Amino acid sequence: MVTKAPEFQATALEAIPKIASLARGQFRTHKTKNVEWRKTQLRKLYWALEDFKPQLVEALKSDLGKSSFEALLTEVDWVKKDCMWMLDHLDSFVKDQKLGSPDVPATYSIMNFRVKKEPLGTVLIIGPYNYPIQLLLCPLVGAIAAGCTAVLKPSELTPACAMWTKELIEKRLDSGSFSVVNGAIPETNALMAEKWDKIFFTGSAQVGSIIAQKAAQTLTPVVLELGGKNPAFITKNCGNLALAARRLLWGKTQNAGQVCMSQNYVLIDKDLVPTFIEFLKVAYKDMFPNGAKASPDLSRIVNKRHFHRIKKMLDDTQGKIVMGGELNESELYIEPTAVLVNSVNDSMMQEESFGPIFSIYPVNTLDEALNIANLIHKTPLSLFTFGNKAENNRILNEMTSGGATINDGFFHGAVNTVPFGGVGDSGWGAYRGKASFDSFTHFRTIAETPGWAEKLIRVRYMPYDFKALAFLNRLTEKSPNFDRSGKVVKGFGYWIKFLFGLGGKSAKGAFLRWLVVLVAHYMYTNRS
Ligand SMILES: NC(=O)C1=CN([C@@H]2O[C@H](COP(=O)(O)OP(=O)(O)OC[C@H]3O[C@@H](n4cnc5c(N)ncnc54)[C@H](O)[C@@H]3O)[C@@H](O)[C@H]2O)C=CC1
Numbered sequence: 001m002v003t004k005a006p007e008f009q010a011t012a013l014e015a016i017p018k019i020a021s022l023a024r025g026q027f028r029t030h031k032t033k034n035v036e037w038r039k040t041q042l043r044k045l046y047w048a049l050e051d052f053k054p055q056l057v058e059a060l061k062s063d064l065g066k067s068s069f070e071a072l073l074t075e076v077d078w079v080k081k082d083c084m085w086m087l088d089h090l091d092s093f094v095k096d097q098k099l100g101s102p103d104v105p106a107t108y109s110i111m112n113f114r115v116k117k118e119p120l121g122t123v124l125i126i127g128p129y130n131y132p133i134q135l136l137l138c139p140l141v142g143a144i145a146a147g148c149t150a151v152l153k154p155s156e157l158t159p160a161c162a163m164w165t166k167e168l169i170e171k172r173l174d175s176g177s178f179s180v181v182n183g184a185i186p187e188t189n190a191l192m193a194e195k196w197d198k199i200f201f202t203g204s205a206q207v208g209s210i211i212a213q214k215a216a217q218t219l220t221p222v223v224l225e226l227g228g229k230n231p232a233f234i235t236k237n238c239g240n241l242a243l244a245a246r247r248l249l250w251g252k253t254q255n256a257g258q259v260c261m262s263q264n265y266v267l268i269d270k271d272l273v274p275t276f277i278e279f280l281k282v283a284y285k286d287m288f289p290n291g292a293k294a295s296p297d298l299s300r301i302v303n304k305r306h307f308h309r310i311k312k313m314l315d316d317t318q319g320k321i322v323m324g325g326e327l328n329e330s331e332l333y334i335e336p337t338a339v340l341v342n343s344v345n346d347s348m349m350q351e352e353s354f355g356p357i358f359s360i361y362p363v364n365t366l367d368e369a370l371n372i373a374n375l376i377h378k379t380p381l382s383l384f385t386f387g388n389k390a391e392n393n394r395i396l397n398e399m400t401s402g403g404a405t406i407n408d409g410f411f412h413g414a415v416n417t418v419p420f421g422g423v424g425d426s427g428w429g430a431y432r433g434k435a436s437f438d439s440f441t442h443f444r445t446i447a448e449t450p451g452w453a454e455k456l457i458r459v460r461y462m463p464y465d466f467k468a469l470a471f472l473n474r475l476t477e478k479s480p481n482f483d484r485s486g487k488v489v490k491g492f493g494y495w496i497k498f499l500f501g502l503g504g505k506s507a508k509g510a511f512l513r514w515l516v517v518l519v520a521h522y523m524y525t526n527r528s
Pocket residue numbers: 126127128129130131135153154155156157183184185188189202203204205206207208210224225226227228259260352354381422426427
């Protein structure tokens with residue numbers, strides 16, 4: 001029998017400054033600089049997740065109706081894998097990076113330039129409700145790896161997960177170095193009143209803006225992982241429309257579409273629309289042979305407020321529901337739903353879905369699709385392309401996004417070791433894999449000037465000597481190979497290189513050409 005989650009209890013407001021101060025104090029002991037200490041914390045986190053697995057799976061069920069399959073794949077095991085990956089690579093990440101050519105000119109090579117990887121300090125991590133374990137603890141893996149201490153603020157909308165997270169972190173990790181503050185706006189405000197060395201926020205753009213403004217007052221750096229209105233493009237040349245339908249439906253069924261990087265709307269060649277809808281229905285039937293409501297796999301909407309937010313999008317649409325459409329408030333159930341729309345002003349195009357619903361918008365050309373997508377949201381978190389190679393490249397070239405997947409739903413975000421983040425108003429900064437370590441690290445450049453070099457570098461001292469400066473410039477300055485209009489000038493040096501390199505553009509190219517010439521010459525002279 002799995003123990004029920006402790007009843008949700010917000011952290012006392014007056015305790016919050018002490019928690020923050022304790023975490024800062026722990027950082028000042030310098031124990032986190034020890035890489036073995038960090039590894040021990042990561043190992044403890046791994047085992048805490050393993051040991052609390054039944055409680056977390058149950059909590060995800062009670063907070064979000066999440067299936068145990070998804071609870072393991074995308075939350076508990078996901079973070080465990082993150083710990084293991086970080087443990088495997090931490091030794092190489094923490095090493096000083098020696099700076100040589102091309103960063104340091106040869107003339108300065110005696111200064112032993114290097115980059116030291118320093119922990120930023122004490123950080124605040126604020127999480128959202130949709131993946132309450134993964135999106136709170138993966139940034140923590142980065143923070144621990146980098147040598148930071150941290151205070152975590154889980155979403156109050158997933159109370160069972162929040163309470164277990166507090167227990168597993170505070171019971172298993174170094175006391176005081178890692179703490180969890182539970183609560184909503186007042187508790188977050190109390191946390192924001194403290195000084196942090198970095199704030200890592202995942203959530204809505206609206207709250208992200210509040211956090212960024214508050215952080216700016218103390219010049220605190222922030223990572224923002226926000227939402228977006230993400231487009232999918234399907235062109236006439238998409239090849240396999242049935243596959244596109246199935247893969248896009250996947251994006252709206254995992255976690256009942258409460259995935260910030262899944263598609264909001266599909267811009268599709270108008271001639272493909274009827275077939276695409278048929279394929280969506282086939283895929284739906286495959287995934288839910290007994291209907292979505294009866295499926296043990298489909299999550300529920302987190303609460304009534306979000307249920308009504310999503311319902312309102314459907315109530316306000318002028319479009320036609322072509323798949324799904326069933327809602328049940330008492331069960332917080334919303335069926336995976338597709339709506340065929342014909343206006344960019346439709347609620348289904350203008351609002352962030354963040355649920356199992358999406359719109360289908362027929363277009364005449366790819367130009368039209370790109371114009372619409374750039375109009376709806378210029379910097380979405382993701383985009384998806386289903387076209388031929390040239391079309392996919394064109395879409396990627398003419399529209400930006402945090403990340404993108406060609407020929408699938410949100411696959412670029414389904415691997416935990418590659419960088420993940422938004423662009424513009426869908427987010428600042430990235431994490432996962434090495435990016436998680438980097439996100440909490442200060443890359444500190446160090447130079448070391450040997451005493452014996454004093455004579456060589458005396459040019460910098462007053463009284464200044466223009467002759468010495470001219471000499472230094474002769475050693476260090478490179479003359480341009482371009483004129484004032486920006487055109488490359490093929491001067492004497494270029495033609496010499498061209499001649500001796502036999503037209504090869506690199507040393508390797510020149511070497512290969514010389515090799516061919518020499519082999520040909522050898523064969524010619526040794527022919528029988
Ligand atoms: N880019 C990414 O990785 C992700 C982005 N999201 C985005 O998050 C949103 C859904 O998550 P929610 O939990 O509803 O986000 P939210 O922004 O409402 O809440 C996130 C966190 O901020 C706190 N918070 C809420 N209002 C606050 C306020 N006024 N002042 C200070 N703190 C406050 C909450 O307690 C919670 O811990 C969607 O917009 C979604 O697109 C969600 C998951 C991942």
